[in-house]
Amino acid sequence: MxxxxxxxxxxxxxxxxxxxxxxxxxxxxxxxxxxxxxxxxxxxxxxxxxxxxxxxxxxxxxxxxxxxxxxxxxxxxxxxxxxxxxxxxxxxxxxxxxxxxxxxxxxxxPQIDDASRGFSFQMDGPLDMRMDSTRGQTVAQWLEFAEMGEIAEVIREYGEERFAGGIAKAIVARREERGPILGTAELAALVAGAVKSREAGKNPATRTFQALRIFINAxxxxxxxxxxxxxxxxxxxxxxxxxxxxxxxxxxxxxxxxxxxxxxxxxxxxxxxxxxxxxxxxxxxxxxxxxxxxxxxxxxxxxxxxxxxxxxxxxx
CATH class of the missing domain: 3.40.50.150 (Vaccinia Virus protein VP39)
Structure with a gap:
């Protein structure tokens, strides 16, 4: 390999x-x-x-x-x-x-820097985030069917994100309008639009991406x-x-x-x-x-x- x-x-x-x-x-x-x-x-x-x-x-x-x-x-x-x-x-x-x-x-x-792994919000790539790319559910697959409350809970618990509810609402609204979110860049932009205030020097998607990665890999x-x-x-x-x-x-x-x-x-x-x-x-x-x-x-x-x-x- x-x-x-x-x-x-x-x-x-x-x-x-x-x-x-x-x-x-x-x-x-x-x-x-x-x-x-x-x-x-x-x-x-x-x-x-x-x-x-x-x-x-x-x-x-x-x-x-x-x-x-x-x-x-x-x-x-x-x-x-x-x-x-x-x-x-x-x-x-x-x-x-x-x-x-x-x-x-x-x-x-190397996992962050490889856009194809889907860990980074700074480069566009498939919304994957699995540590083991040979098995298990991707973040895109989970977000396609997860309920709004479940998404908010994951982002709040694992990302300590105070705007988790608004982010989950934006994800579900986007999904219902145009189908699944498949790329990291689109998710990062969606999160940025839902985060009402930003921490200095930190991308607004940082906490959400951390939460989804932690969750999908248990x-x-x-x-x-x-x-x-x-x-x-x-x-x-x-x-x-x-x-x-x-x-x-x-x-x-x-x-x-x-x-x-x-x-x-x-x-x-x-x-x-x-x-x-x-x-x-x-x-x-x-x-x-x-x-x-x-x-x-x-x-x-x-x-x-x-x-x-x-x-x-x-x-x-």
Whole structure:
């Protein structure tokens, strides 16, 4: 399969790999470690992991995008195990088999920059937005039949868009007048006409396109499934690093780590012993000013890092 030569600059490259491999650096010589890159993308993080892991280690990479899978196959490294699946399938891995798990969330630059994928409101292309272009419903197909209330709910919930009702009304009116909306440029223009005030420096279609992409790919549901699976697959001392790019993702990651790493005071039983917790929160890391200056798409990134404790999976 041929892939277009769209460039991608990996966000928090060194910071993420340093966080993932920190325990391995302390325990040099331990054989047969297992690392997981749950979002291979164009392989920036994976390549650095491969350059630093031992010959006896393995790296499992997940990705929905067939173009990303083609890049992974081209690595030609026998230590790499490739799964053409979303990271919700992390639970398929063996219990306590993973030394480090990295999730780099959201959409990659090559997906945005390729107009044929339908992620961008700045270039005209088919209104698709599927991470896996080989299966599932496109945004155009969903918008053709979705009810106005459902469209508004998706845009409001996943885009945090206060004009969601007006946007949904404009979409349905356009659909009833002239049939389905098939292109990104037309949808972007429709949204711009329905948004009554604009955030400085932000395209009025930004929130709506984000919402439709998250919805059509079930991104937040998959994130929640993957985080829960991490408790099963990480070995004691195994490390979890998650890079998010907007508040909806980061809120889920933050709450998950807090829920499994912070003691909850029981007012009814103040003398109760502390409950063993499966995670230890370790770090919250943002890109440096230099990285943001070189790659503006990094400006909203936040990485949260946690470590799996000795608590057995069966007791979580």
């Amino acid at each position: 041929e892939t277009a030569n769209f460039q991608h600059t990996t966000v928090l490259l060194d910071e993420a790999v340093d966080a993932l491999l920190a325990q391995a650096n302390e325990e040099q010589g331990a054989p047969g470690r297992h690392w997981v890159d749950g979002t291979f993308g164009r392989g920036g993080h994976s390549r650095l992991i491969l350059s630093r892991m031992a010959a006896s280690d393995t790296l499992t990479v997940f990705d929905k995008d067939p173009e990303a899978i083609a890049v992974a196959q081209a690595l030609g490294d026998a230590r790499v195990q490739i799964r053409h699946q979303g990271f919700a399938h992390l639970s398929d891995l063996d219990e306590a088999s993973v030394d480090g798990l990295l999730l780099d969330l959201g959409v990659s630059s 991104e937040l549901q998959e994130l929640e499934q993957a985080l829960e699976a991490s408790l099963k697959v990480l070995r004691p001392g195994g490390r979890l690093a998650v890079i998010s790019f907007h508040s909806l993702e980061d809120r889920i990651v933050k709450r998950f780590i807090e829920r499994h790493s912070k003691q909850v005071y029981d007012r009814k039983n103040p003398m109760a012993a502390d409950k063993p917790l499966p995670l230890r929160a370790e770090a919250r890391i943002k890109p440096s000013q230099a990285e943001v200056a070189a790659n503006p798409r990094a400006r909203s990134a936040i990485m949260r890092v946690a470590v799996r404790t000795e608590v057995p999976w069966s007791s979580v």
